[in-house]
Amino acid sequence: xxxxxxxxxxxxxxxxxxxxxxxxxxxxxxxxxxxxxxxxxxxxxxxxxxxxxxxxxxxxxxxxxxxxxxxxxxxxxxxxxxxxxxxxxxxxxxxxxxxxxxxxxxxxxxxxxxxxxxxxxxxxxxxxxxxxxxxxxxxxxxxxxxxxxxxxxxxxxxxxxxxxxxxxxxxxxxxxxxxxxxxxxxxxxxxxxxxxxx
Numbered sequence: 001x002x003x004x005x006x007x008x009x010x011x012x013x014x015x016x017x018x019x020x021x022x023x024x025x026x027x028x029x030x031x032x033x034x035x036x037x038x039x040x041x042x043x044x045x046x047x048x049x050x051x052x053x054x055x056x057x058x059x060x061x062x063x064x065x066x067x068x069x070x071x072x073x074x075x076x077x078x079x080x081x082x083x084x085x086x087x088x089x090x091x092x093x094x095x096x097x098x099x100x101x102x103x104x105x106x107x108x109x110x111x112x113x114x115x116x117x118x119x120x121x122x123x124x125x126x127x128x129x130x131x132x133x134x135x136x137x138x139x140x141x142x143x144x145x146x147x148x149x150x151x152x153x154x155x156x157x158x159x160x161x162x163x164x165x166x167x168x169x170x171x172x173x174x175x176x177x178x179x180x181x182x183x184x185x186x187x188x189x190x191x192x193x194x195x196x197x198x
Contacts, residue, residue, distance in 0.1 A: 025099075026099065026101035026102065027101065028078050028079060029077075029078075029079050029102050029103075029104060029105065030075055030077070030078055030104045030105075031075070031076050031077040031078075031079075031104070031105045031106075031107065032073045032074065032075050032076065032104065032105070032106050032107070033073070033074045033076050033106075033107050033109050034071045034072070034073055034106050034107065034108050034109065035071060035072045035074070035109045035110065036069050036070070036071045036108075036110060036112065036158070036180075036182060036186075036188060037070055037071060037072055037188075038069075038070035038188060039067065039068070039069055039070065039178065039180055039188040039189065039190040040067075040068040040070060040190065041065065041066070041067055041068075041176075041178050041190035041191065041192060042065070042066045043058065043063070043064075043065055043176065043192045043193070043195060044063070044064040044065070044066065045058045045059065045062060045063065046062045046063065046064045046163065047059050047062035051064065054192075054193075054195055056193075056194070056195070056196060057195065057196040057197070057198055058195055058196075058197060058198070059197070059198050060164075060167045060170060060197040060198065061167060063163075063164045063167070063195075063197070064161065064162055064163045064164060065117070065134065065160075065161075065162045065164075065176065065178070065192075066159075066160070066161050066162075067115070067159070067160040067162065067178055067180070067190075068158070068159050068160075069112060069158040069159070069180055069188065071158065073106075076107075110182040110183050110184045110186060111182065111183045112157075112158060112180055112181070112182060112183075113150075113181050113182065113183050114150060114180075114181045115131070115146055115150070115160065115178065115179070115180050115181070116129065116131050116178070116179045116181070117129075117130050117131045117133070117134055117146075117162075117176060117177070117178050117179075118130065118176070118177045118179070119170060119171065119174045119175065119176050119177075120174065120175040120176075120177065121171035121173070121174065122171070122173040122174065122175055122194060123171065123172075123173055126171075127177075128169055128171075130164075130169065130170065130176075131146055131147075132145060132146070132147075132166070133164055133165065133166040133167065133169070133170070134146060134162040134163065134164055134165065135162065135163055135165045136149055136160060136161060136162050136163070138152070143165075146160075146162070167197075170197060171197075172196065172197050173194065173195075173196055173197075174194070174195050174196075174197065175191060175192060175193075175194055175195070176191065176192040176195070177189065177190075177191045177192075178190050178191075
């Protein structure tokens with residue numbers, strides 16, 4: 001009688017382990033190389049409830065920039081996830097039932113190392129470095145300068161939403177130039193249209 005109970009329990013246990021451990025059908029893991037090759041820049045009027053793209057003029061105390069670094073992806077590998085053999089126990093089997101599949105991997109061939117913002121005074125052609133005039137926000141809502149952002153940012157971060165928080169040195173008639181520096185020394189450059197500040 002005891003042997004039958006033990007046998008039934010073992011069959012149930014093996015079935016439970018098999019369905020827990022082998023029920024995950026994870027997609028193959030892809031590895032991509034990311035190559036930065038361009039820059040898109042938009043100027044925003046942030047004075048209303050919704051940001052509006054700047055056409056010709058903006059309020060100087062309600063101005064922001066969106067910087068998107070363009071890239072090309074090249075898939076370099078494709079592999080099926082391996083089953084973790086340590087999952088053959090009760091605790092691991094329960095954990096496996098959630099199916100935490102690994103994510104695709106992205107490798108930056110020439111990473112972004114810094115970002116600079118210049119403004120050209122269109123009345124006298126003077127160029128001023130105004131990088132420190134712009135700030136962004138951390139995930140927790142903390143305001144950060146661009147240099148602070150680059151100290152803590154993730155390697156994959158290639159989009160920036162910036163607000164102009166200092167504007168004492170901004171000309172009335174301005175043209176902004178954004179320069180993204182890559183690790184190899186390559187520069188990606190984009191400019192706004194002429195902007196008249198009110």
